[in-house]
Amino acid sequence: xxxxxxxxxxxxxxxxxxxxxxxxxxxxxxxxxxxxxxxxxxxxxxxxxxxxxxxxxxxxxxxxxxxxxxxxxxxxxxxxxxxxxxxxxxxxxxxxxxxxxxxxxxxxxxxxxxxxxxxxxxxxxxxxxxxxxxxxxxxxxxxxxxxxxxxxxxxxxxxxxxxxxxxxxxxxxxxxxxxxxxxxxxxxxxxxxxxxxxxxxxxxxxxxxxxxxxxxxxxxxxxxxxxxxxxxxxxxxxxxxxxxxxxxxxxxxxxxxxxxxxxxxxxxxxxxxxxxxxxxxxxxxxxxxxxxxxxxxxxxxxxxxxxxxxxxx
Amino acid sequence: xxxxxxxxxxxxxxxxxxxxxxxxxxxxxxxxxxxxxxxxxxxxxxxxxxxxxxxxxxxxxxxxxxxxxxxxxxxxxxxxxxxxxxxxxxxxxxxxxxxxxxxxxxxxxxxxxxxxxxxxxxxxxxxxxxxxxxxxxxxxxxxxxxxxxxxxxxxxxxxxxxxxxxxxxxxxxxxxxxxxxxxxxxxxxxxxxxxxxxxxxxxxxxxxxxxxxxxxxxxxxxxxxxxxxxxxxxxxxxxxxxxxxxxxxxxxxxxxxxxxxxxxxxxxxxxxxxxxxxxxxxxxxxxxxxxxxxxxxxxxxxxxxxxxxxxxxxxxxxxxxxxxxxxxxxxxxxxxxxxxxxxxxxxxxxxxxxxxxxxxxxxxxxxxxxxxxxxxxxxxxxxxxxxxxxxxxxxxxxxxxxxxxxxxxxxxxxxxxxxxxxxxxxxxxxxxxxxxxxxxxxxxxxxxxxxxxxxxxxxxxxxxxxxxxxxxxxxxxxxxxxxxxxxxxxxxxxx
Numbered sequence: 183x184x185x186x187x188x189x190x191x192x193x194x195x196x197x198x199x200x201x202x203x204x205x206x207x208x209x210x211x212x213x214x215x216x217x218x219x220x221x222x223x224x225x226x227x228x229x230x231x232x233x234x235x236x237x238x239x240x241x242x243x244x245x246x247x248x249x250x251x252x253x254x255x256x257x258x259x260x261x262x263x264x265x266x267x268x269x270x271x272x273x274x275x276x277x278x279x280x281x282x283x284x285x286x287x288x289x290x291x292x293x294x295x296x297x298x299x300x301x302x303x304x305x306x307x308x309x310x311x312x313x314x315x316x317x318x319x320x321x322x323x324x325x326x327x328x329x330x331x332x333x334x335x336x337x338x339x340x341x342x343x344x345x346x347x348x349x350x351x352x353x354x355x356x357x358x359x360x361x362x363x364x365x366x367x368x369x370x371x372x373x374x375x376x377x378x379x380x381x382x383x384x385x386x387x388x389x390x391x392x393x394x395x396x397x398x399x400x401x402x403x404x405x406x407x408x409x410x411x412x413x414x415x416x417x418x419x420x421x422x423x424x425x426x427x428x429x430x431x432x433x434x435x436x437x438x439x440x441x442x443x444x445x446x447x448x449x450x451x452x453x454x455x456x457x458x459x460x461x462x463x464x465x466x467x468x469x470x471x472x473x474x475x476x477x478x479x480x481x482x483x484x485x486x487x488x489x490x491x492x493x494x495x
Numbered sequence: 496x497x498x499x500x501x502x503x504x505x506x507x508x509x510x511x512x513x514x515x516x517x518x519x520x521x522x523x524x525x526x527x528x529x530x531x532x533x534x535x536x537x538x539x540x541x542x543x544x545x546x547x548x549x550x551x552x553x554x555x556x557x558x559x560x561x562x563x564x565x566x567x568x569x570x571x572x573x574x575x576x577x578x579x580x581x582x583x584x585x586x587x588x589x590x591x592x593x594x595x596x597x598x599x600x601x602x603x604x605x606x607x608x609x610x611x612x613x614x615x616x617x618x619x620x621x622x623x624x625x626x627x628x629x630x631x632x633x634x635x636x637x638x639x640x641x642x643x644x645x646x647x648x649x650x651x652x653x654x655x656x657x658x659x660x661x662x663x664x665x666x667x668x669x670x671x672x673x674x675x676x677x678x679x680x681x682x683x684x685x686x687x688x689x690x691x692x693x694x695x696x697x698x699x700x701x702x703x704x705x706x707x708x709x710x711x712x713x714x715x716x717x718x719x720x721x722x723x724x725x726x727x728x729x730x731x732x733x734x735x736x737x738x739x740x741x742x743x744x745x746x747x748x749x750x751x752x753x754x755x756x757x758x759x760x761x762x763x764x765x766x767x768x769x770x771x772x773x774x775x776x777x778x779x780x781x782x783x784x785x786x787x788x789x790x791x792x793x794x795x796x797x798x799x800x801x802x803x804x805x806x807x808x809x810x811x812x813x814x815x816x817x818x819x820x821x822x823x824x825x826x827x828x829x830x831x832x833x834x835x836x837x838x839x840x841x842x843x844x845x846x847x848x849x850x851x852x853x854x855x856x857x858x859x860x861x862x863x864x865x866x867x868x869x870x871x872x873x874x875x876x877x878x879x880x881x882x883x884x885x886x887x888x889x890x891x892x893x894x895x896x897x898x899x900x901x902x903x904x905x906x907x908x909x910x911x912x913x914x915x916x917x918x919x920x921x922x923x924x925x926x927x928x929x930x931x932x933x934x935x936x937x938x939x940x941x942x943x944x945x946x947x948x949x950x951x952x953x954x955x956x957x958x959x960x961x962x963x964x965x966x967x968x969x970x971x972x973x974x975x976x977x978x979x980x981x982x983x984x985x986x987x988x989x990x
Binding site: 359363364365368369371372375376378379380381382383384385386438442443 | 816817819826828833834835836837838839840844851852858860902
C-alpha cells in the first residue's frame with residue numbers, strides 16, 4: 183500500500199518534479215542557465231507554442247486532435263504581417279488591424295475544421311490534416327514563399343519585451359477558468375469522457391466540438407501574431423511541426439488522448455518541460471538533432487508516468 | 496478437479512475478494528451467484544489468468560494454475576467465456592476458433608483442416624454453420640458458442656461462463672443450457688456465474704454464494720431454495736420486493752404524454768400509447784421490438800419520421816434531448832456505462848451535468864450551489880458514496896444507477912422514461928429503486944418503464960403496453976396482465 187501511494191504521489195506531481203530536476207541539472211551544467219535573463223528568454227521563446235498547446239488541450243479533452251495549428255500559425259502570421267506593412271494607415275492602426283486579422287483568420291480556419299468534422303462526420307484527424315495542407319498551401323501561395331518584412335518597429339519591440347509572456351499567462355488563466363468554472367468547460371470534459379452520455383444529458387455535442395476547434399484555431403492565430411512579433415517578420419515557413427510540439431506538451435502534461443481527463447496547468451508545465459529542455463541542451467551546445475532525440479525520450483517517459491497514474495486509480 | 500483456496504484481491508480502498516475457497520468437480524455444473532460487487536467477476540478474472548490475485552492458490556487436476564497468464568491458463572485446460580465477446584469481428588468463425596493457436600505447416604496457415612475442425616466442434620455444440628462466416632454478423636448466442644469451441648480446441652476440462660445469458664434471447668438461452676448440460680455430461684467441470692436465481696435452479700448441481708468478496712455458502716441446489724439463496728446473497732431477509740400500489744387508480748388522472756402512430760424507421764414503425772400523471776406504464780416486448788428506440792424517440796434522442804407526440808395536450812417535436820429536458824421529459828438509458836456515466840468525473844458532476852446552466856451566475860459556475868443541489872437529490876436517492884467528489888467509478892453498480900436516477904430527477908421532470916433501470920443492479924439496490932420510483936409516482940410523476948423482466952413489469956406497473964416488431968400490439972391493465980398474455984402479444988403467437 184505504501185509503495186502504491188508513493189507511486190500515486192509521484193505520478194500526480196511527477197511532471198513538476200521532472201521540471202525541477204531539469205532546472206537543477208541544467209543549473210549545474212551551465213552558469214548562464216540559472217539567470218533571470220535566460221528564464222525570460224525561455225518563456226518568450228515558448229509563449230507561442232504554449233498558447234497553441236492551450237487550445238490543443240481543449241481539443242484533446244474532447245478526444246479529438248488538431249493537426250492544423252502549425253500551418254495556421256504560418257498562415258495567420260503572414261496575413262497579420264501583410265496587414266501591417268505598407269503605408270495605408272498609422273502604425274498603431276496597422277498593428278491592431280494585423281493582430282485582429284491574424285486572430286480572426288485563425289478562428290475562421292478552426293471553425294471550418296469544426297464544421298467539417300461535425301457536419302461531414304469526418305474524423306478530426308483527417309479534417310485537420312486537410313486543413314494543415316490547405317493552410318500551408320495558401321500561406322506559401324499568398325507570399326510566393328517569401329518572407330514579409332518591414333513591420334512597424336513598435337511591434338517588434340513588443341515581441342522582444344515580456345508582453346508575449348503576459349499574453350500567454352492571460353490565455354492560461356482564462357483557459358483554466360473556462361475549463362473548471364464554466365458550463366462550457368465541464369461540457370468539454372463530458373463530451374470527451376462519454377459523447378453519447380453527454381448527448382443524453384442534453385449537451386449539444388456538435389456545438390461544443392465546433393467551439394473547441396474554433397478556439398484552437400483562434401489561439402493558433404494569436405500564436406501566429408506572437409511569432410511575427412518575436413521574429414519581426416511574417417514567414418510562411420514558421421510553425422512547422424508546431425502541432426506536434428503542442429501535442430507533446432499536452433501529453434507530457436498528463437492529458438489523456440482518449441479524452442475526458444487532463445488539466446490546463448499540466449499542459450503549461452509540459453510546454454515548459456520541453457522548452458527548458460531545448461534551452462538547456464542548447465546552452466550545453468548539444469546539437470539540434472540530438473535535442474530532438476532527447477525530447478522523444480522524455481515524451482515516452484511522460485507517457486509511462488501517465489500510465490502509472492491511470493493504473494493507480 | 497478445479498480447486499481454489501484462499502483467493503484474495505485488494506483494489507485501492509476495497510477488498511474485492513477475501514480468502515475465497517471454491518472447488519468444482521468433474522461433470523458438475525457449479526453456479527456462482529452473488530450481488531453486483533460481490534466479487535464474481537474478479538474471481539473469474541483471477542481464475543482465467545487475466546488478473547493476478549493478492550493471495551491464494553488454485554489448481555486444476557492437481558497442477559497449479561499459472562496466475563496472471565491468461566494464455567497459459569487456457570492451454571492448461573481452463574476456458575473462460577466472458578460476458579463480453581472476445582471474438583475478432585472481421586475474422587471468420589474458423590479463424591476465431593483457432594485464434595492464438597493456429598495450425599500451421601512451414602509457417603503457413605492450414606486453412607482447410609482448421610475449417611473442418613471448427614465445423615466439427617461447432618456441430619458437437621449443436622450449431623451447423625459455414626466456418627467461413629465472419630463473426631461480425633453472428634448473434635450473441637452463436638458468438639458465445641464460438642468461444643466455447645475455442646476453449647474446446649485446447650481440450651478445456653473446466654469452462655467458466657461469466658453471466659452468459661444476460662444478452663441472450665430465451666431461445667438462445669435454452670440452447671446454451673442444453674449445450675452446457677451436454678458438456679457437463681461429457682465430464683467437463685462447468686462454473687456458471689449469474690445473478691439470476693431462476694437459472695441456478697434450472698441448470699446447476701451445486702451453488703456457491705459470494706457476498707462482499709467472501710464465499711458465504713456452498714450448497715446442493717436440490718437442498719436449497721430461492722429464499723435461502725437471497726438471504727445468503729444480501730445477508731438479511733428481504734421484505735416484499737415490490738412496493739404496494741396506492742389505493743386510488745391513476746386511471747382518473749390527466750394524461751401527460753400521448754404518443755400517436757409514431758414511426759421512426761428502421762427502429763420502429765407504429766407506436767401509440769398514453770401515459771397519465773401518477774402512473775407507471777410498462778413497455779414490454781422482445782429484444783429488437785423497438786422499445787428502447789421508442790423511449791429514445793420520446794426523449795428526442797431519435798428523430799421520429801411520422802406520427803406525433805403530445806405533452807399535456809400540446810404537440811411537441813424534440814430534435815435534441817436538451818429540448819425534451821427543457822419540456823419536462825427525462826430519460827434513464829439502458830446501458831449505464833456506454834450512455835450514462837462519465838467515468839472520469841465525480842459523483843457530483845455526473846449528477847449535475849445536464850443542468851449546469853442552472854448553476855451559472857455571471858458566466859461562472861457556482862460550484863457550491865451545484866454541490867448543494869446534487870448532494871440533496873443524491874441523498875434523496877440514497878446514493879452511497881464516500882463523498883460527492885469521489886469518482887463515480889468507485890461506486891458499486893447499484894449506486895452508480897442511483898446516481899443516474901438522481902441525475903434524471905434533478906430537473907424535476909413530469910415524465911420519466913426508464914430503460915431497464917435495474918439491469919446489472921443487485922437485489923438490495925433494486926428494491927430501493929422500486930420504492931423510490933413508487934414514491935415519486937405517488938407524488939404525480941409519470942413513468943414509462945421499459946423492461947425485459949416480466950416480473951418487474953407485473954410488480955411495478957399500473958398498465959403494460961406491448962410491442963412486437965416495431966409496433967405496439969396491445970395495452971393490458973395490470974389486473975388482466977399475466978406473463979402469458981404479455982408473451983402472446985410480444986410474440987404474436989396465438990394461444
